Amino acid sequence: MDAPDIPILETERLRLRGIRGSDFEDYAALYADPEVTRLISSGETWDRGRSWRHMAFAVGHWHLEGFGPWVAEEKASGAFLGVIGFWEPAAWPGFELAYHLARRHWGKGYATEAGKAALAHAFMVWRRAHVISLINPKNLPSIRVAERIGERLEGRIDHFGRQMLLYGLDRPTYLAEVAPADVTVRRAG
Secondary structure, X not given: OOOOOOOEEEOOOEEEEOOOHHHHHHXXXXXXXXXXXXXXXXXXXXXXXXXXXXXXXXXXXXXXXXXXXXXXXXXOOOOEEEEEEEEOXXXXXXOEEEEEEOHHHOOOOHHHHHHHHHHHHHHHHOOOXXXXXXXXXXXXXXXXXXXXXXXXXXXXXXXXXXXXXXXXXEHHHHHHHHHXXXXXXXXXX
16 A cells, blocks of 8 residues: 655644654653543543554554544644544544644644644645534533634534534635635645
């Protein structure tokens, strides 16, 4: 199988790039933090084995679907900030934008900045019709990010036995209301 052409997206402060094997320690540390995991999946921290499997799952999205999550890194320092990008495994409720940042990087606007870049790529390059974000109703910071990037509450769903908020945005609304005023993204060569 050929390696996928994973786009590199750049914003003012961030670079979104493909996941590398050398990211594993940071990836494992991200999901070993109880504050990061308390409102995602089952709420339990992940051991190194689960983190490795999830990282392989993330890389596999690019190979199997041509899209997936990126590592978000700070351009100035190269620091690993977290994982931001798209998921749509079998039986998923839609093309999901998710963002998980290491706690030390919370509150700096990185999720919003990266989310805007990811949405621009999804709608302008991949021409996706609709993007969703599944958010735990208690995760107020993630709700604020979804709203800042233009997503709107579309309802609630039962997702693997948990009630989740379903935020979303369609391409026509993005083009009319979000993109013109707020998004500047460069694709790095």
